[in-house]
Amino acid sequence: MPLDDGSPTPSPASSPASSTAASILLIGDGTAQLSKPAAARDLYVSPLFAGRRAQAEASGVPWFVVSGRWGLLAPDDIVAPYSFSFARQSVNYRRAWGRFVAEQLCLVSPVGRDTMVEISAGAAYAAALVAPIQYLGAQVRRATEGTNGPGDEPR
Numbered sequence: 049m050p051l052d053d054g055s056p057t058p059s060p061a062s063s064p065a066s067s068t069a070a071s072i073l074l075i076g077d078g079t080a081q082l083s084k085p086a087a088a089r090d091l092y093v094s095p096l097f098a099g100r101r102a103q104a105e106a107s108g109v110p111w112f113v114v115s116g117r118w119g120l121l122a123p124d125d126i127v128a129p130y131s132f133s134f135a136r137q138s139v140n141y142r143r144a145w146g147r148f149v150a151e152q153l154c155l156v157s158p159v160g161r162d163t164m165v166e167i168s169a170g171a172a173y174a175a176a177l178v179a180p181i182q183y184l185g186a187q188v189r190r191a192t193e194g195t196n197g198p199g200d201e202p203r
Contacts, residue, residue: 076169120152146176
């Protein structure tokens with residue numbers, strides 16, 4: 049969280065990432081989905097997503113789902129089940145998607161130099177998101193502690 053006394057937030061380069069609390073959490077979607085439309089928080093049903101969701105809800109920090117198909121989803125956004133392979137999309141698609149998600153993020157939350165965005169998603173999602181979010185002035189870090197497992201890559 050930003051410091052209220054006007055002091056600068058320590059940069060990730062000068063201190064451990066865990067010393068700066070996340071301001072916004074982004075969690076990756078999942079292949080396993082319900083068979084009917086549901087809120088984004090409920091649509092994805094894999095154990096990995098369930099763990100990420102539980103951590104996000106317990107944190108008290110604003111969180112969003114990142115979908116390779118739809119971009120940024122608020123937990124309450126209603127989404128129909130879909131089949132989409134982010135990993136099979138072109139590099140240009142993934143770059144444009146990353147910029148799109150960063151712009152969506154600006155519409156729902158203030159993003160600036162005092163913002164720490166934590167990404168708990170596969171490497172392909174993170175690769176597409178880091179530069180556009182940093183361009184907005186925010187700091188970015190990947191989640192750790194078992195939240196990015198072997199089945200974590202977008203389909």
